[in-house]
Amino acid sequence: MTALIETLIDIVGASHVLQGNDLQAYEEDWRQRQRGKALCVVRPGSTQEVARVVKACAAARVAIVPQGGNTGLVAGSIPDESGTQVLMSLRRMTAVRGLDPVNQTITVEAGCVLQSLQEAAEQAGFLFPLSLGAEGSCTIGGNLATNAGGTQVLRYGNARELCLGLEVVTPQGDLWDGLAGLRKDNTGYDLRDLFVGSEGTLGVITAATLKLYPKPVAQLTAWAALASLEDANRLLGLAQRQLGASLTGFEVMNRQALQLVDKHFPHLRVPMWQENDWCVLLELSDNESEIHARGLLESLLEGALQDEVVADAIVAESLKQAHDLWHIRESITLAQTQEGHNVKHDISIPVSGIPAFVRAADAALRAALPGIRFVNFGHLGDGNLHYNIQAPEPSDASAFVRAHEDQISAIVYDMVSKHQGSISAEHGVGELKRHKLAEHKSPVALQLMRSIKSAIDPLNTMNPGRLLVAPN
Template identity: 50%
Template sequence: MTQTVSPALLDRFASIVGEGHVLRAAADIAPHLVENRGLYHGASPMVLKPGSVAEVSAILKLASETGTAIVPQTGNTGLVGGQTPREGSADILVSLERMTRIRDVDPVGNTMVVDAGCILAEVQKAAEEHGRMFPLSLGSEGSCRIGGNLSTNAGGTAVLAYGNMRQLCLGLEVVLPTGEIWDGLRRLKKDNTGYDLRDLFIGAEGTLGIITGAVLKLFPQPLGHQVAFAGIASVEDALTLFKDASSRCGPALTGFELMPRIGVEFTSRHIPGVRDPLSSPHPWYVLIDISTSDSAETAGRMMTALLEQGYEAGLIKDATVAASEAQQKALWHMRESMSDAQKPEGGSIKHDVSVPVASIPAFMHEAENAIMAALPGARICAFGHMGDGNIHYNISQPVGADKAAFIARWREMNKIVHGLVLQHGGSISAEHGIGQLKRDELASIRPQIEMDLMRRIKRAFDPAGVMNPGKVVAV
């Protein structure tokens, strides 16, 4: 594969999109070379911004013919370095930020066809304008883009009710590394005609091709919505409350988030406008979200009954129910800001893991004991989507500790946390992907046959090895 790209070849790539849609100056390229947490800094001689599927096709065809590495990038909000070019490389970045068309909305069939460069919040808005809802919700929804959401199989806060991106997508349009275009923009919920190619590209992190379009599932807008925030004594009580909520609310339970006291303290301290909504502190908190198809009164009655049952059972110590849409958003803002609120506290070693829901209490206790034994004074801020088993097990540095020395222990902390995750039959990546961060670890924990199959798929789709090299699997 080409390690350097000649000026003449760069000009050939630039001519595909037009010089006005090319970044060459180091200062212009710089924001595309670092991922959100600053863990990875790459290099690239050029950023190309195609405006059509045909231009993406021409770029990849030339890349395969010349052995030039290509790194796709949409919103650059990924957290595992999947969208970041390699250090010291000549990887050419292909940004889809110009490809932002809402191609079609079908409120009868509950589908929407979009370009991969559409910002998630704009997709949500377009669905609302047609009386529908696209339920994927992320803290980065104002800047992340659909192509990246699909390439990482993003989850977010509503997986409990609606599933992750794999469940929210019916069809794809993909440009293969050879420049061939696969038009799989099918709107069918039932289509058993051979291998499911769509699912190969979702979650592949741009290693098999570039997603340029998608058919997304839409849902009716809920007519009733209620959010509550409750203080509880333990993770065990949270699990019992979740079981009760699932039984009582069924599909109306659209969110059930677990948060520790330290997370509430961090957000109240560092995020403007956020405050602890309860009058006294509690060891743990849950945010409960209920959405109903008939009325706000039904959602309110359902929430009231659930909270009363929780009080009577001794599971809930205190709670507040949002009295307006603004208060609902404020409670969710606290939860969605929890990761960013750790930044002012110094270094943070993060884990995006999942375990079976019933195993969450045992995992949390075992992980805390192991981390505190290895790193006394560590501040554990473990929170997440309790309803689907996804815990963001984040560790903030001890007060007064040296940040660089703490971050240097990243792999050591990973080994502890991930080891316990695997003991419980969980996953080391719940919704962020593999990228560069977990590539080698993935190879060490998956069965040999599984890794061999992944490599065979990679070689079959990308024989020239030009698509996002160094990510997910090493070939």
């Protein structure tokens, strides 16, 4: 391995090949639940350096683990415990290579932080609509590798739908330049979509060309309280009919999720949670005027109140109030962390089936583990629910999770399958869910995925042991 380390130093420089015991920021997952050990961390500064590093590792038959902001929740971008894998950090590759206002595209390197990309688009008078809680530290390469979702998928789609082209280094160290930014290209297999969502198992994404949208003239936020998920679905239907494409966000949160925010961050002043089982956060983006937008949103909510779809509602009166309402939603995960270890599930169900899924899963888990707390929230508009379980009060949360996590997840994933859902909606599979994937995805689909992996990465050097379990 000494020869490989020397080669890597020759490629990127000694200051960008990190070794030793002080690599926790790279080797530990964001939730601090798993830690691996890398042979070294290499930090290339250009696509050419990435290609040379990959070629050197392929020649040495050494595995590579690509990493962006290391904000993932499924331990998919940290090394295993063998001490033999090279962790490749893309954090130095942050450049905005170009912005085409006529084509409405922006081309950025994989290590560009999502928030920096949003700001670059805004400065040019455009919107890049991918938005999620980790946007201040996650990178666009990681967003694409996991096909990230977020709060505006309802209108703009996942990361895949926002991507028009990629630059990728293959497992052999070759470079595929597909950055043209074409909206129509019918010349064979869609390689872009193959690499998006592949979690670093097929190659290293080094740059991307992404869609931009005109900035809306007005954005308004509303908060509504409801008695049930059935009412949330009714409100969603009303909003889609009356607002159309102007509806850009529709987030649902249960009482327990908001109670934790109120408990740990009381300064946020969570509205309406004590009297209602569910609350919804709506966002409307309008290209006409704020007056027009407010009229649409108030008309929607007035009708919903008259029809008893919602119990109460408010429309944010300022940008600050809108920000504060969104901050409540984004603080749920942090409040859970403050409360103690918990069991997280990032699932998707057909929107119409979510109420029935929640009833069935809640009942099965209560029967198995009385006293557990359900912290449910997510992007109801696209069927993505974060179905999380908190330990009973009072109890040792860490001990509870260690003892019951597998049992809880088995019940949840069984219910997901019964309701024609997916066990991973936007966080990926990584290490944590790869064995579950083999239980909940069709054998034909898994064989096709293995065939693709074997064809593109025959030496299995790209993020091995992630996403796929080797066949028996």
